[in-house]
Amino acid sequence: MTAAPFTLDDLKRVLLEGSGAPEGVDLDAADVPDTEFEQLGYDSLALLETASRIEREYGIELDESVVGDATTPRAFVAAVAAHAA
Amino acid sequence: MTVPVVVTGLGVVAPNGLGTSDFWNATLAGKSAIGPLTRFDASGYPATLAGEISGFAADEHLPSRLLPQTDRVTRLSLVAADWALADAGVAPADLPAFDMGVITASSAGGFEFSQGELKNLWSKGSQYVSAYQSFAWFYAVNTGQISIRNGMKGPSGVVVTDQAGGLDAVAHARRQIRKGTGLVVAGAVDANLCSWGWVGLHTSGRLSTGTEPTTAYLPFDDRAAGHVAGEGGALLVMERADAARERGARVYGEIAGYAATFDGRDDRDGRSLRKAVELALADAGLRPGDVDVVFADAAADPGLDRAEAEALTGVFGPHGVPVTAPKTMTGRLYSGAASLDLAAAFLALAEGQIPPTAHVEPADRYGLDLVTSQPRAAELRTALVLARGHGGFNSAMVVRSAA
Numbered sequence: 001m002t003a004a005p006f007t008l009d010d011l012k013r014v015l016l017e018g019s020g021a022p023e024g025v026d027l028d029a030a031d032v033p034d035t036e037f038e039q040l041g042y043d044s045l046a047l048l049e050t051a052s053r054i055e056r057e058y059g060i061e062l063d064e065s066v067v068g069d070a071t072t073p074r075a076f077v078a079a080v081a082a083h084a085a
Numbered sequence: 086m087t088v089p090v091v092v093t094g095l096g097v098v099a100p101n102g103l104g105t106s107d108f109w110n111a112t113l114a115g116k117s118a119i120g121p122l123t124r125f126d127a128s129g130y131p132a133t134l135a136g137e138i139s140g141f142a143a144d145e146h147l148p149s150r151l152l153p154q155t156d157r158v159t160r161l162s163l164v165a166a167d168w169a170l171a172d173a174g175v176a177p178a179d180l181p182a183f184d185m186g187v188i189t190a191s192s193a194g195g196f197e198f199s200q201g202e203l204k205n206l207w208s209k210g211s212q213y214v215s216a217y218q219s220f221a222w223f224y225a226v227n228t229g230q231i232s233i234r235n236g237m238k239g240p241s242g243v244v245v246t247d248q249a250g251g252l253d254a255v256a257h258a259r260r261q262i263r264k265g266t267g268l269v270v271a272g273a274v275d276a277n278l279c280s281w282g283w284v285g286l287h288t289s290g291r292l293s294t295g296t297e298p299t300t301a302y303l304p305f306d307d308r309a310a311g312h313v314a315g316e317g318g319a320l321l322v323m324e325r326a327d328a329a330r331e332r333g334a335r336v337y338g339e340i341a342g343y344a345a346t347f348d349g350r351d352d353r354d355g356r357s358l359r360k361a362v363e364l365a366l367a368d369a370g371l372r373p374g375d376v377d378v379v380f381a382d383a384a385a386d387p388g389l390d391r392a393e394a395e396a397l398t399g400v401f402g403p404h405g406v407p408v409t410a411p412k413t414m415t416g417r418l419y420s421g422a423a424s425l426d427l428a429a430a431f432l433a434l435a436e437g438q439i440p441p442t443a444h445v446e447p448a449d450r451y452g453l454d455l456v457t458s459q460p461r462a463a464e465l466r467t468a469l470v471l472a473r474g475h476g477g478f479n480s481a482m483v484v485r486s487a488a
Contacts, residue, residue, distance in 0.1 A: 018215075020149035041150060049153075049216035056212045 006058065006080045008033055011050070011073055018053045019046040033074040044068075047076075060084050089341075090259045091487065093334040094173025094322030095428045096165035098274055100136035100315050100415045104168060108425075109432045112440045113460045117414040119298045119313050125280045132292040134301050135278050136315025136416030154217035155230065156195025158276040158316075162227035163234060165320040166270050170235065173322035174334060175268065177235040186239035186266050187232045188258045189320070190250025190273035191224040192419035192474075197279035198222055231270055231320075239266045247474030248382065249345065251318065251423025252482045256343040258323050267328060272424035274318035286314050289475050291386055299444045302417075304383035304410050305390050305455055307448045312385045315412075318421020319428040336487040337431040341467070342369025348477035353388060355396030358479045362400050362469065365481035369467075373401050376483070377463060378439050380426040380470040381453075383410035384417075393471070394451035403452035406469075407461060413443040423472035427484065430468040434486040437465055 012027050021027070022041030032040065037047060047067045055062055062083050070076040095105050100118035102108030111118075121127075122135045143152060143160040146167065155163070166187075170177060177185060199222040205213040220226050225243040232241055240261045244253045251273045258271030277285070286292055293311035295301030302313040329336055344364030346357040366373065379401075382393055397408060411429055412422055433439055439461040447455040470482045 018153060020151065020153050022150050023148045045154075045216050045219070052212060052216060 006054070006077060006084060008073055008077055011077055014050050014053050014057070015042065015046070018049040034072050036071050037073070054080060058084060087263055089326035089339050090262045090323055091326045091329050091339050092321045092337045092431060093324055093329050094169040094175065095337065095431065096167065096169030096172065096320040097425065097428050098138060098141070098161045098165045098319070099317045099425055100138050103138065103141060105172065105428065105432070109429070112411050112414060112429060113438060115414065115441050115443050115458065117298065117443050118315070119302065119414070119416055122278065124278050127283065130283055131287060131294045132314070133296060134293070134298060134313050136313060136418070137278060138317050151230070153215070154221055156198035156221050156226070158195055158274060159221070159227050159230050161276055161317065162189065162274040162320065163230055165274055165318070166231045166235065169270060169320045169322045175322060177237060180268065182236050182238040184239055184267040185235070185237035186258070186261055186269040187228045187237050187241045188243070188254045188261065188269055188271045189228045189231070190244045190246065190254040190420040191227060192245065192247050192250060192275050193277040193282060193285065194224045195222045195226055196277040196282035196285070200279050200281040227274065237270065246478040246480070247476065248417065248419055248422050249472045249474035249478035249480040250420035251425070251427070252343065252470060252472045252480040253345060255321060255323070255340060255424065255427065255482065256345070256480070259340050259343065262323060262325055267324065269323045270320055271323055272318065272320040272427070273420035274320065275419040275421040276316035278314065278316050291384065293385065302385050302413055303445050304381065304385040304413065304442070305394065305447045305451050305453055306445045309385040309387055309390055313416040315416025315418045316421070317415065317425065318418050319424040321424065321427065338434055338484050338486045340482065341485040342366060342371065342483035343481065344368055345478065345480045348479065353392060355392035355399070358393060358471065358473065359396035359399050361479040361481040362396060362471070365469070365483050369483040369485070371467060371483060373405070376401070376406055376467050376469050377465045378430070378433060378468045379406055379408045380430055380468060381408050381410045382471045382473045383412055384473065389473070390451065394453055398452045404454040406454065407439055407456050407463065408453045409439050409456040410442045411440040413445060423470060423480070426470045426472070427482065430470055430484050434465045434468060434484070437462055439463055439465070
């Protein structure tokens with residue numbers, strides 16, 4: 001368990017490490033946090049990989065529903081925060 | 086009854102050349118890529134030579150999103166497909182998705198990717214295995230990734246028949262085009278020169294343990310003692326002849342005939358291979374005298390060489406047709422080999438040059454007119470490509486230059 005909260009920047013880093021950069025999308029754009037992952041170019045497998053990397057890096061266990069339910073970066077970060085709490 | 090199917094694009098990733106012209110120039114020049122394995126320390130293995138592709142930087146050709154989920158073989162396949170489509174002058178985005186298919190062959194899938202994930206599994210635990218392992222290892226992964234990248238949703242598949250697969254995939258693509266699919270990307274690229282893959286390749290008992298690059302792989306030579314393994318292959322864009330003509334495409338030639346057979350348990354004289362040749366000629370409506378050059382399977386195992394030579398002299402007569410094996414410069418590429426031979430055959434037909442068989446001094450007893458050391462200029466209209474897969478697969482394909 002880490003003390004630092006999980007942020008959008010952390011999510012971006014893990015996405016890039018595990019699944020690479022999407023084509024033609026600027027992940028720093030202002031509307032990214034509320035854009036659907038699918039629109040950003042990340043499919044369900046990319047989110048599975050991301051969840052798995054967060055679990056082992058932060059020593060937490062995420063519910064399987066996180067990947068299915070959190071369809072935007074902001075929702076994903078909130079879901080991770082809820083599990084880490 | 087059946088519509089002619091032609092090849093309009095070639096994408097080549099070979100140890101002795103990346104891209105069609107690099108490969109062809111190297112092949113005509115007799116430039117071999119066989120050398121000591123560099124990908125990992127192979128000094129503890131019986132075989133230490135390979136035909137490696139060097140200078141391939143996947144990130145120069147593919148988006149970063151694809152890299153964490155692909156094995157080397159898939160990256161090579163994706164780039165070969167891109168090059169083949171560009172060569173054919175085809176923009177898949179402009180064509181109906183369900184009218185384009187992808188059919189590849191594979192002998193091993195994504196071995197190196199799997200090696201890394203299995204290492205993670207036993208050393209760190211299951212939570213360290215990539216989600217992408219679910220498909221990155223898979224025989225069909227090259228077909229799948231090419232299909233996704235190019236939006237090709239028509240009839241697709243994969244065949245697994247070792248070295249024969251390089252022809253079997255193209256034959257299956259021809260079937261799908263005859264059934265109505267407009268365009269198919271077909272052929273094979275194989276790449277498993279990682280330490281785990283290397284162990285697997287040794288199980289065939291057919292790898293050369295020679296340490297001298299110029300003498301380690303010598304098919305039809307008295308010194309033959311197994312083959313050198315290589316990586317790479319070729320992908321072809323295939324279309325109906327009339328459709329290709331209609332869009333004004335450059336046509337390399339036609340897939341005129343094909344047949345596949347299996348060896349019987351006591352098949353030591355090339356009987357089944359000969360049958361495949363005869364059936365492929367019949368399928369093409371041609372006679373042995375119509376064939377201008379043969380691209381041999383060239384196993385470099387004395388028994389297998391004899392069987393192939395007997396099949397060829399049986400059909401064409403002793404010294405009855407020029408025979409070549411440019412794979413002596415790349416090593417055997419498993420599924421990729423015969424697809425690369427097909428590409429070489431079309432280039433040979435176009436330029437009237439039979440590429441050489443490197444370093445080989447053919448044994449008289451085989452009765453083959455083997456083209457060695459230098460390319461041979463000849464009027465070429467029809468070529469026969471042979472491929473044998475481990476386990477008894479024989480495939481023969483006849484290709485003919487565009488009329």
